[in-house]
Amino acid sequence: MNYQEELNRQLAGEGIEIRGAVRPEWTTILTPDAVRFVATLTRRFNPTRKELLALREARQARLDAGENPDFLPETRAIREGDWQIAPYPPDLADRRVEITGPVERKMVINALNSGAKVFMADFEDANAPTWENCVQGQLNLYDAVRRTIEYASPDGKQYRLNDQTAVLCVRPRGWHLPEKHLWVDGEPAPGALMDFGLYFYHNAHELIRRGTGPYFYLPKLESHLEARLWNEVFLFAQEQLGVPRGTIRATVLIENILAAFECEEILYELREHSAGLNSGRWDYLFSVIRKFRTREDIVLPDRATLTMTVPFMKAYSELVVQSCHKRGIHAIGGMSAYIPRRDDPEANAAAIAQVVADKQREVSEGYDGTWVAHPGLVPVVLEVFNAHMPTPNQLHVKPSRAIAAQELLNFPHGDITERGMRTNINVSLRYLDGWLRGTGAVAINYLMEDAATVEISRSQLWQWIRRGARLTDGRAVTPELFEQMLAEELESIRASYGDAAAQSRLDAAAAILRQVVLSEPFVDFITLVAYEYID
The missing domain is CATH 3.20.20.360 (Malate synthase, domain 3)
Known part of the structure; x- marks a missing residue:
């Protein structure tokens, strides 16, 4: 049985149309009512x-x-x-x-x-x-x-x-x-x-x-x-x-x-x-x-x-x-x-210490x-709140x-670095690659990233280019510098990707990132652009 066709038949004449496939088990959710x-x-x-x-x-x-x-x-x-x-x-x-x-x-x-x-x-x-x-x-x-x-x-x-x-x-x-x-x-x-x-x-x-x-x-x-x-x-x-x-x-x-x-x-x-x-x-x-x-x-x-x-x-x-x-x-x-790691106890301890300090700040506020x-x-964060908040x-x-x-509105100025720019590009590419695979929470560098990370990353790149910002080494952030770093970061990621489908997704991720970083005017939400690439 084609469950999508059957559901649309039951809804015929009501101005409602299901345009996605309906698996048998989904009929529990996609009932006519x-x-x-x-x-x-x-x-x-x-x-x-x-x-x-x-x-x-x-x-x-x-x-x-x-x-x-x-x-x-x-x-x-x-x-x-x-x-x-x-x-x-x-x-x-x-x-x-x-x-x-x-x-x-x-x-x-x-x-x-x-x-x-x-x-x-x-x-x-x-x-x-x-x-x-x-x-x-x-x-x-x-x-x-x-x-x-x-x-x-x-x-x-x-x-x-x-x-x-x-x-x-x-x-x-x-x-x-x-x-x-x-x-x-x-x-x-x-x-x-x-x-x-x-x-x-x-x-x-x-x-x-x-x-x-x-x-x-x-x-x-x-x-x-x-x-x-x-x-x-x-x-x-x-x-x-x-x-x-x-x-x-x-x-x-x-x-x-x-x-x-x-x-x-x-x-x-x-x-x-x-x-x-x-x-x-x-x-x-x-x-x-x-x-x-x-x-x-x-x-x-x-x-x-x-x-x-x-x-x-x-x-x-x-x-x-x-x-x-x-x-x-x-x-x-x-x-x-942060995602706890077992391969590097020293790095894990340092990251956990940062988490604890941040949560102590929150509970004290x-x-x-x-x-x-x-x-x-x-358990790490429970311990912090239990120690400082004995009440519910x-x-x-x-x-x-x-x-x-x-x-x-007291926004600060500060350093814009090559590392910061490359991180924004690299994380955006890796996240978008995951998104195009249907994964919205992506582990990158021992952090669980979601769409908010790519939004701040790509918007910073857009802003730095528009404002003619300079890196700490004196270079201006230009479309050309962005394209150069994009190509380099793309190549470094490609090396760890084997199959043709993965390469194609990376190309799509780069296209999405390029579109929102170089566009004028500013694109409100990258998810609206990327939504066109998924089914």
């Missing part, structure tokens, strides 16, 4: 989504003309008002270590078994959104919610869930990303609504029955109006499926500099459904370059130097904690992407939890220092 639910969400909320994306463009035009972001005068009453987030559910009280990763089957099992308090299953930056990854990922989570998920590796090793597992949260795609395999009324459905809709439709009641709930992470928000749209989606979805209002909980990633100016407003819009805010380094830095693309005076140095202790990043980090605790909800710190990408870091969270810690808008 589940797909109709996504279509209903799309019809109701896609017009507003499009309006909000147009507002992003209008805001960008004002920034391009020289406007600086500021705390919004029209929402002063919200910032100064006396309100609190609805009480958090019991299983989200303690979030001291959260693990993140793609929705690949073995990863889901290992993450849930890792000893972390929460697992964020990612349809976004750690997932290459092939049709297979998105639908199989839904099936993996469907089985995980019901505790029936198992996996047998090629070497015969069996994976299944422990008795004690992490609380599951799901990150759908951002508002800007389409799903080209599901069309509604003649256009692709929003990826965000497909990811959210299928997961919520199939699992909300089962999660509640098991004493937890449908919990989410919301990426790439740029304003409180975008949070308001998510809140409207939540209210409607709960009503449609008979789920009590306020059951959904969502943590918003503050990974865009414009969103940082609206932390409290974002919490306010989601106050019935909020689970707090999270800070994210690479995407935040990427947003600085993206939003201030026309500013001649803003040229960020090597990204390795832009740590969370740099003043403008520290101010942003403080603001996230302050906003959350003022309103009675969790602040979650950033990602530690008042964060209630933090992220890791590898199960091997869970630190909501009683209420920093109140007034943070001025200018602190968030």
